[in-house]
Amino acid sequence: xxxxxxxxxxxxxxxxxxxYAAVTAGISISFGMLDIVNIAHPxxxxxxxxxxxxxxxxxxxxxxxxxxxxxxxxYILGAVVYxxxxxxxxKFGQESLRGLAFFFGLLFVxxxxxxxxxxxxxxxxxxxxxxxxxTFGGIEFPYRLLVPFLVALAMFVAxxxxxxxxxxGRAVMAVSQDPMALRLMAVDPTRIKRxxxxxxxxxxxxxxxxxxxxxxxxPSVGRDYIGRIFAICVLGGLGSLPGTIIAxxxxxxxxxITSTFYGPSWAPAVSFGILLLTLAVRPSGLLGR
Amino acid sequence: xxxxxxxLLEIVIGAALYLLFRRYGNDYLFFAGxxxxxxxxxxxxxxxxxxxxxxxxxxxxxxxxxxxxSSVFFYTLAQSLEDVVPESLxxxxxxxxxxxxxxxxxxxxxxxxxxxxxxGYLTLRLxxxxxxxxxxxxxxxxxxxxxxWEFVGGSRGAYVIPPNAVPVFGPYIQYLFVLMSxxxxxxxxxxxxxxxxxxxxxxATIRDDExxxxxxxxxxxxxxxxxxxxxGALMGMAGxxxxxxxxxxxxxxxxxxxxxxxxIAMPMIGGTTSxxxxxxxxxxxGTLQQIATVTISSALNLLIVGLLLIGFVIVAPSGIIGLWQxxxxxxxx
Numbered sequence: 087x088x089x090x091x092x093x094x095x096x097x098x099x100x101x102x103x104x105x106y107a108a109v110t111a112g113i114s115i116s117f118g119m120l121d122i123v124n125i126a127h128p129x130x131x132x133x134x135x136x137x138x139x140x141x142x143x144x145x146x147x148x149x150x151x152x153x154x155x156x157x158x159x160x161y162i163l164g165a166v167v168y169x170x171x172x173x174x175x176x177k178f179g180q181e182s183l184r185g186l187a188f189f190f191g192l193l194f195v196x197x198x199x200x201x202x203x204x205x206x207x208x209x210x211x212x213x214x215x216x217x218x219x220x221t222f223g224g225i226e227f228p229y230r231l232l233v234p235f236l237v238a239l240a241m242f243v244a245x246x247x248x249x250x251x252x253x254x255g256r257a258v259m260a261v262s263q264d265p266m267a268l269r270l271m272a273v274d275p276t277r278i279k280r281x282x283x284x285x286x287x288x289x290x291x292x293x294x295x296x297x298x299x300x301x302x303x304x305p306s307v308g309r310d311y312i313g314r315i316f317a318i319c320v321l322g323g324l325g326s327l328p329g330t331i332i333a334x335x336x337x338x339x340x341x342x343i344t345s346t347f348y349g350p351s352w353a354p355a356v357s358f359g360i361l362l363l364t365l366a367v368r369p370s371g372l373l374g375r
Numbered sequence: 376x377x378x379x380x381x382x383l384l385e386i387v388i389g390a391a392l393y394l395l396f397r398r399y400g401n402d403y404l405f406f407a408g409x410x411x412x413x414x415x416x417x418x419x420x421x422x423x424x425x426x427x428x429x430x431x432x433x434x435x436x437x438x439x440x441x442x443x444x445s446s447v448f449f450y451t452l453a454q455s456l457e458d459v460v461p462e463s464l465x466x467x468x469x470x471x472x473x474x475x476x477x478x479x480x481x482x483x484x485x486x487x488x489x490x491x492x493x494x495g496y497l498t499l500r501l502x503x504x505x506x507x508x509x510x511x512x513x514x515x516x517x518x519x520x521x522x523x524w525e526f527v528g529g530s531r532g533a534y535v536i537p538p539n540a541v542p543v544f545g546p547y548i549q550y551l552f553v554l555m556s557x558x559x560x561x562x563x564x565x566x567x568x569x570x571x572x573x574x575x576x577x578x579a580t581i582r583d584d585e586x587x588x589x590x591x592x593x594x595x596x597x598x599x600x601x602x603x604x605x606x607g608a609l610m611g612m613a614g615x616x617x618x619x620x621x622x623x624x625x626x627x628x629x630x631x632x633x634x635x636x637x638x639i640a641m642p643m644i645g646g647t648t649s650x651x652x653x654x655x656x657x658x659x660x661g662t663l664q665q666i667a668t669v670t671i672s673s674a675l676n677l678l679i680v681g682l683l684l685i686g687f688v689i690v691a692p693s694g695i696i697g698l699w700q701x702x703x704x705x706x707x708x
Contacts, residue, residue: 123504125433125511174689182503183647184688186431187639191688194636195681202674309632313512320505351523351530358516365505366497 090224095346096339097225103338104235105300107331109293109311110318111245115286117316118325120279121262122171126189127315128308129196130287134160134294135209135303136200142211149211150237153295157288164287167192168280193308200305208302216299234296241292245285246327258282259325310354317361323371332372382564389556397549405548409620411661412555413613417634418641418653419562420609424602425639426647427575429582430503434494434510435638437517438607440629441490442483442614447527447624449474449482450535459526476554480615487611488604490517495603500596518630532625535618551616562609566650569605578602610638633677637661640684646696655695 109131116124134153141152175185215229249255257278260268265275297303318337322329337357345353364371376384396404417435424430432438453472456465474482490513498509522530537547544550569575577598580588589595618624637660645656660680667676691698 117504123507125508170689183425183429183431184643184692186504186507187643188685188688190433190636190639191681191684194632195678195685197632198674198678198681202678306632310515312508313515316508316512320508349523352519355516355519358512361509361512362494362497365501365509369501369505 091346092343093225095342097227098231099339099342100335101227101231101235101338102300102342103331103335104238105231105293105296106314106318106338107334108234108238108241108289108296110315110322110330110334111242111327112286112289112293113315113319114322114325114327114330115245115258115282115289117319118330119258119262120282120286122168122176122279122283123186124189124283124286125186125312126192126196127286127290128311129193130160130163130290131294131297131311132200132303132305132308133196134291135298136204136294137291138295138298139209139211139303142213146212148213149295149299150233150292153291156291160291161284161288164284165280167287168283172276172279197305197308204305206304206306208304209298210302211298213299230299234299237292238296241289242327242331245289249327254278254281262325313354313361314357317357317364320369321360321364321371323373326371326373329371329373378564378568381567382560385560385563389560393549393553393556396552402546402548405546405552407665409548409552409555410665411658412552412559413617414637414641414661415559415654415657416555416562416613417610417638418645418657419559419566419650420606420613421638422642422647422650422653423566423569423609424599424606426642426652427569427578427582428599428602430499430599430602431507431639432510432603432606433507433635433639434514435610436630436632436634437510437514438487438491438610439614439617439634440514440517440521440626441487442480442611443617443624443629444521444527445483445486445611446476446479446615446618447533447535449479450618451526451528451533476551476616476619480554480558480612483615484608484612487614488608491603491607492600495600499599499603514630514635518626521626521629528625530626532623532628533618534623536622537619547619551620554616555613558609558612561612563650563654565605565609566653570650574598574601633680636677636680636684637664640680640687642694643684644687644694646694648693649696652694652696659695 109128112130113124113127116122116127134156137156138149138152141147142149171185171188175188215233217230219226219228220232221227249259257268257271257273258281261275261278261282268275268278297307301307314337318330318333321337322331322333337360340360341353341356344356392408396408417439421432421435424432450473452459452468453474456468456472460468494509494513495506498506521527527533540546541550544553569578577588577593580591580593581595581598585595614629617629621628641656641660642653643656644660645654646652660683664676664680667673667679687694693700
């Protein structure tokens with residue numbers, strides 16, 4: 087019985103970890119590769135959740151298809167936010183204090199706006215696969231976790247191929263390390279960063295769809311993810327997508343075991359413990375350079 | 376201005392305000408005034424680390440709640456002494472409990488300062504953003520602990536019933552108002568002293584170029600830890616009287632994100648380089664919010680704070696003080 091519980095907790099943790107990886111992908115790009123501390127990222131994810139919610143409720147479209155349809159809009163939103171950030175802070179080297187305050191303000195304003203429009207009720211979506219689960223050898227795989235997990239993995243593979251096999255992708259990986267070298271290759275670092283930041287916000291659209299498939303959403307839920315996102319990002323090693331996946335799965339499993347055996351109200355503390363431990367013992371993370 | 380003169384001036388202004396409110400106002404003025412004073416303390420405390428050293432603390436709500444919950448702890452302890460404490464300890468505890476609010480303020484400051492020291496020690500050796508992220512996560516974890524800690528109310532919250540009146544001051548809110556005024560005096564004096572001391576210059580070197588400071592022998596880690604402890608302790612002190620002010624404490628209200636946003640927005644809007652900035656920002660924004668809460672709605676006034684924060688960091692990076700300085704410079708030249 088105890089063993090069954092453990093196996094189920096580990097499976098649920100791995101599935102949850104795939105979702106966490108999708109949530110963290112954007113931060114891995116913006117914080118890990120571009121050095122932009124976008125703490126407003128969870129707010130963009132929640133925004134994605136609510137857009138998916140509106141379309142799903144009014145037209146009955148599948149949440150994941152909706153999020154893929156609005157990807158371009160999120161990309162443009164990200165590019166605009168980066169442009170504002172660049173012109174106001176990065177250009178003058180003021181990103182550390184005022185840039186952080188800017189993103190914090192953005193996080194807060196988005197949350198309050200969603201609160202004013204949608205109120206504090208929990209919102210959820212309808213899809214044929216929510217509610218049922220695949221049973222395999224006595225172990226349950228709930229579809230509402232399995233579907234986001236698989237789509238998240240596909241997203242990661244696509245991102246990794248883009249980053250390592252295209253010119254722009256390689257330029258993104260290079261931009262925070264050596265912008266001068268990029269300039270010598272006749273590439274504008276600002277343009278590369280704008281593209282990369284757009285992509286990082288675009289992943290928030292998908293992550294938002296996953297979030298609202300997995301659990302009902304209220305505007306303030308984003309805050310719970312800030313600690314998790316950065317814990318995963320730091321633990322995985324800044325800017326390493328494979329590291330992000332490993333760290334996300336690890337955190338998912340630890341959290342799942344914690345909430346199975348100690349109660350779900352303790353789960354948020356796990357990520358902070360891991361974050362502090364990583365910062366104290368190995369700040370460069372698992373797969374960090 | 377010499378420091379004793381400055382303190383005297385603060386006391387005169389505080390006393391004048393108190394007497395004015397008492398003579399012409401009602402209890403509501405004291406309630407609203409208390410909130411504004413509380414924000415002055417929080418903004419000044421945030422600015423000691425954020426403005427002087429350039430290290431962003433997103434965990435104001437966490438430090439504030441530490442103060443509030445340490446008060447709740449001692450209050451509940453006094454209420455349930457017979458049930459939770461072994462008999463041998465009951466007599467000495469009975470003699471000192473319930474603790475007066477000024478003592479609780481000091482305890483709140485110590486608790487928050489120690490947590491600040493611990494977090495700072497683990498994260499301040501790294502790049503500044505790691506500290507910022509850690510403070511953000513710290514607030515979430517402290518909230519998780521309080522939600523799970525039944526003794527201080529858990530997720531249901533705890534009632535703290537203040538006495539109706541106290542000798543000399545009359546209504547209890549006036550007593551709290553005076554205590555918070557004293558905290559404002561302490562915070563402003565501390566910030567002003569730091570600014571003009573070796574410590575302040577050390578902080579400024581960290582803000583401007585930490586690597587150069589370290590290379591020229593400034594003990595940066597030690598200075599950052601001092602700033603974190605002073606700043607965290609002041610926030611905890613501001614939180615300690617909160618349960619007596621509000622009467623009912625639950626995790627969502629004590630850890631409300633609006634404290635963190637306000638504590639950042641106020642110095643940013645006022646100007647971060649001197650103690651005057653947070654003071655101006657807190658008075659303006661605090662009063663504005665009090666008016667907006669009454670006339671419009673409390674959700675909308677938070678939106679105003681957020682938008683003002685974004686607007687000011689983009690358009691006027693040096694805050695109102697910066698605007699004022701450039702305006703007077705233009706006038707003279």
